[in-house]
Amino acid sequence: MRNPNGYGCIKHLSGRRRRPFVFVVTDEGRQRPVEYFTNLVDAQIFQADYHRAHHHRSLPGHKITFAELYHRWLPRHTEDTQPSQSTLNSYRNAYQHLSTLHRMPVEDLRYADYQRVIDDMRRHGLSYSSVKKVRSLISLLLKYANKIELSTTNYAPLLSIGRNRPVHPHHTFSRQKINRLWKFVDCSGVDTVLILLYTGMRCGEMLQLQKSDVHLRQRYIRITQSKTAAGIRIIPIHHHIVPLIESRMKSPGDALICDTTGRPYNYGRYCAVWRTVMHHIRADGHTTHDCRHTVATLLDNAGANETAKRRILGHAGGDITERVYTHKNLRQLRKCIELLK
Known part of the structure; x- marks a missing residue:
């Protein structure tokens, strides 16, 4: 037309x-x-x-396409929720997986159209997490479509994404591997693995840490950027890694984890460092997220307070009493983190 x-x-x-x-x-x-x-x-x-x-009128017969809906939704959603950069990246990736729907009017899309995208992703071997993010984006977009009074149904709850079969199951670090890390602590990058193993931080949280977020005198780290609201927290610095943190604070750059020139690491560059360290201590196959699983397992084995453990790891509590009425101060969190040996 x-x-x-x-x-x-x-x-x-x-x-x-x-x-x-x-x-x-x-x-x-x-x-x-x-x-x-x-x-x-x-x-x-x-x-x-x-x-x-x-x-003062819309173009007659104009129908909002899926692409237009996404580009209208994203700025509003970003303004309202202020998601992290990793979350924005996941939205962008999920949107690209839905490329076959971009030019189609949202009002004309049906359950079969969305399910076809999901089925194609599973057929090509994409991870459960990737498929789940696509379904989540579909849900957010169709909820927004209802807000702006587009005549459409939110099909997201009806979409089948299959069962979660982890491609790389997580494994905790054994005591022998942790000891080998301490043995080679002076090797490049080993200190970063130990920092992850004695704080329970996500790798992305560690890489985003600024030196201004580290409080050596009070011995705690403040996480200001995380993938979830519960991830915004403070973590006591375990006495074993105090020298490692102090050394990083004296290195060039504003970020805590930088290379020798003061340039901060992104996740891709850091993965190369990680693989080198893992090969050096004969722990090939471990992922950065295994550090969080290790911390959670060791604290659980040591009988740590469940609420304190959740606060340190940045997990949201499921119980209303725990989430709203239970407060743990720095001294109690430090008592918990020091259970790591």
Whole structure:
């Protein structure tokens, strides 16, 4: 269908540009650029909003596509919930898995369309976690569709994603492997593994730590960026790793974990360090998340207080009394963490 007069048009500019799409309108017989965009969908959303603002109506017969719904939802959701960067990345990846639906009107999509995407992911061997994130994104988008009064059903609860069969089951570190880490503590990167094993931090939390988040005098670390709300917490510094933290605090860079030039690690770069350390202590096959499983297991074996353990690991409590009315101070958390030997 041809756009009406005054609707403007979108052009793709030549050359290597950061924002190659431009929305233009005709002004006194000449085309005037209004705004530039990095992708076509953002330009189309702006075009529709521009027409509505200036002509006080939507384009007749216009149906919001899945891509438009996503790009309208994401800024609002980000503003309301302020998700972490890892969460935003997971939204982006899940959205790409739904690429076959991008150009389809949301109102025309049915259960079979969404289930087909899920089935294709499972057929290609993608992990249970990846499939679950796609279903979660579908649910968030269709809830938003209801908010903006699109006539559609939230099919997410009906989608079948199969059973969780871990591709790489987690294994705890044995005492022998932990002892070997201490034996090679002066080797590059070994201290970071020990920090994970004596704090229970997620790898991403450790890599995002700034030196300003470390309080050596009071001997605790403040986690300010995490994948969950419960992950925002304080962790006492175990006396075994105090020298390791002090050494990192004296190294170049603003982040706690940096290379010799002061450049912070992202997860991809750190994985190379991790694999080198694991090979050095004959522990190939372990993942960074095994450290959290090890901490949880060792604290459980030592009879640690369950609430204190949850606070240290950043797990949300399931019981309302525990979540709302139970408070653990730093001294009690330190008593818990020191149960690690």
